Amino acid sequence: MSAAGLAEQARAARRARTGWLLSAPALLVLLVGAAGPLLIVFAYSVLTRGEYGGVQLPLSGEGWFRVLFQRDIFDDTISLNTAHLAILWRSVWLSLATTAITFVLGLPTAWFIATRPERTRALWLFLITIPFWTNLLIRTFAVMEVIRNEGILNSLLLRLGLIERPIQILFTDWATLIGMAYVYLPLMVLPLYAAIDRFDMRLLEAGYDLYASRWRVLRRVVLPLIRPGIVAGCILVFIPSLGAYVTPRVLGGGTNMMIGNFIELQFGQGRNWPLGAALAVTLLVVVMGALLLYLRVTQPARARDE
Amino acid sequence: MSSPVPAVEARSVVKLFGQGNAAVRALDEVSVAVAAGEFFTLLGPSGCGKTTLLRCIAGFETPTDGAILLGGRDITAEPPNRRRVNTVFQSYALFPHLTVRENVSFGLEMLGRPRAEIRDTTDRMLALVQLDAMADRRPDALSGGQQQRVALARALAPAPEVLLLDEPLSALDLKLRKEMQAELKRLQHETGITFVFVTHDQEEALAMSDRIGVMSGGRLLQVGSPRDIYDRPATRFVADFIGETNVLSGMAEGAVARLPTGETLALPAACSGPVTLAVRPEQLRLAPPWEDGALRATVTGATYLGTDSRLRLRLADGTEMVARIPSVPGGESVPAPGTEVGLAPVRGAVQVLAE
The missing domain is CATH 2.40.50.140 (Nucleic acid-binding proteins)
Structure with missing residues (x-):
């Protein structure tokens, strides 16, 4: 290698060192603010539960064991804890369903906004963000007002003669689903809008011109090109849905718990901090897994053959 | 015209944009017939209605009044994807997420042609525009002239009855534009497809066309061979605009x-x-x-x-x-x-x- 090459290499190494030094404050914040608490939570999950909450030594696998299994109080036989499994399963399917619903509702909404004239677009976006001004709890109670037995929806359906007695929606999974779809819809609309805004509408005409129907233009031209927005929207909705706490608590009632409520229960009434910590780590792992899977599936930019 | 059935025909086409008194007459009773295999150019300054007429033929605009006929058949009410007409867009409008090959085969796929036919026709089209070597690239990895060729190949691949070209050369530099003019003439000669070409460049129109229709203010002022138009302009506008x-x-x-x-x-x-x-x-x-x-x-x-x-x-x-x-x-x-x-x-x- 030439002398110039070596000098160049030395400069690069120096730059790398200075780089580390300059990013030290950020790394410190990340370490203390993100990695630290996670380590503490993980440490809690492998300790023994305290009598009145909290944790104590010695180390124990009981917290993790109880995430999925239970021990019979009489004969100590080990079996899968179906109640826990049901909560995990409900969390996953409700989150997936929320993501799907917000996508189906969000795509036309975002399309509508992105195709308005420049002047009115800001107004529509503003309207979309209005719900964010209100506390989540209040918005959730508002949904309750709509779907409860004597609520707006049921009285309307009764008035129209479509149903004979009120449908029980409140305190079911459906109530949680409706509530989450409502709360997280803007998180889907905004990234979709950003992606559609960048989409070259002239490609629609090119698609029609080349014998594609509206549906095929959507599938073959629009969806592949706004994929970054779709991915972002789905991630933004799915992840908070999985950890949702207020919505399932208020609308789902005490019995239709999601994992967020279940974790809270362990740290509160349940007084089983190790189990709560283990559940929290589990949730984190599930989310990370889902994220990686999603990125893996959507990463290859090549449009797949039909 | 000499041909019994024109490849494409506009009959008293009127297109209004806007409503009531504020309406703009983009096309004012335009009637023109283009013979099969002809290289026909719509020439006029920007805003003269030439692109609107082209879009009416493609199906992107619906005439307020009048009819568009393709091979003698009234297609005024048909959507663009049912018309055997393809467009080369001014902006090219290539699909950025597809390769050159996928762009060119898009129309054939949508027509549901057999896989083997799609592959063969696409190969032939890529060879025709000399882009065989670029088949697996994305449009953004191509130069302007190459993108232009892809747009041409994509529009020609489904063998449309009429090819519409909306100022396709305006984004190219002078030298490339001259090359593409010759290229277009060659392609038209080799494929035998009827070309309807829109331009505001009178030199381009004179050099390429079998016949030229000069438009201004939504009206078709004169139709004739380049010689006719140049030597015997019918109106002061035509005389001024051409040369x-x-x-x-x-x-x-x-x-x-x-x-x-x-x-x-x-x-x-x-x-x-x-x-x-x-x-x-x-x-x-x-x-x-x-x-x-x-x-x-x-x-x-x-x-x-x-x-x-x-x-x-x-x-x-x-x-x-x-x-x-x-x-x-x-x-x-x-x-x-x-x-x-x-x-x-x-x-x-x-x-x-x-x-």
Whole structure:
């Protein structure tokens, strides 16, 4: 290698060192603010539960064991804890369903906004963000007002003669689903809008011109090109849905718990901090897994053959 | 027209944009028939309605009134994806997420052609536009000229009855534009497809077209071969728009027209009353000022252009004129400003324009 090459290499190494030094404050914040608490939570999950909450030594696998299994109080036989499994399963399917619903509702909404004239677009976006001004709890109670037995929806359906007695929606999974779809819809609309805004509408005409129907233009031209927005929207909705706490608590009632409520229960009434910590780590792992899977599936930019 | 059934025809097409009194008449009773295999150009300044007419044929705009016929069949109500017509867009509108090959085969796929046919036709089209080597690239990895070729191949692949080209060369630099003009002519010759080409560039129109339709203000002013349009412009607008021209007004007195200067010019046909006359600059010859039939003029400026010189002159009544005087090897230079000369139109140079 030439002398110039070596000098160049030395400069690069120096730059790398200075780089580390300059990013030290950020790394410190990340370490203390993100990695630290996670380590503490993980440490809690492998300790023994305290009598009145909290944790104590010695180390124990009981917290993790109880995430999925239970021990019979009489004969100590080990079996899968179906109640826990049901909560995990409900969390996953409700989150997936929320993501799907917000996508189906969000795509036309975002399309509508992105195709308005420049002047009115800001107004529509503003309207979309209005719900964010209100506390989540209040918005959730508002949904309750709509779907409860004597609520707006049921009285309307009764008035129209479509149903004979009120449908029980409140305190079911459906109530949680409706509530989450409502709360997280803007998180889907905004990234979709950003992606559609960048989409070259002239490609629609090119698609029609080349014998594609509206549906095929959507599938073959629009969806592949706004994929970054779709991915972002789905991630933004799915992840908070999985950890949702207020919505399932208020609308789902005490019995239709999601994992967020279940974790809270362990740290509160349940007084089983190790189990709560283990559940929290589990949730984190599930989310990370889902994220990686999603990125893996959507990463290859090549449009797949039909 | 000579062909019994035109490839594409517009019948009294009217297109209004907007409502009521504020409506803009983008197309005003436009009727034109393009013969099969013809290279037809719609020529006009921006806003003249040429692109609107093209979009009506493609199906992106619905005429307010009138009909569009394709091969004798009324397609006015059909959506774009049912019309056997393809467009080369001004912006190319290539699908950025697809490779060159996938772009070109898109139309055939949508038509549901068998896989083998799609592959063969796509290969043939890529070879036709000399892009075989680029087949697996994305459009954004291509130069402007290459993207242009992909757009052409994509539109030609489904073998449309008519190919519509919306100012496809306007984004290219001059040299590339000249190359693509020749390329387009070759493609049209090899495929035998009817081309309807939209441009505002009169030189491009003259160089490429079998026939030209000149449009202005939503109306079709004149349709004819490039020669017709250039040599016998029907209106003052056409004469002005196609090439450079000298416009004179006069009073027709039988076989001659008397100009405000009192001099006369021979007319191609006898008529009477006020007339507008057009004479091309290159059809004016310098003559001695006393020559019979020559107009007396004073040279006000000259520009040497190589093959010829562009001379600016003024008639006795102040009318500005332009003459193109061919360069003669070793010949004398053009007269200096201030020189009194005679301007004689060559035979058949004087055209009478409709106003």
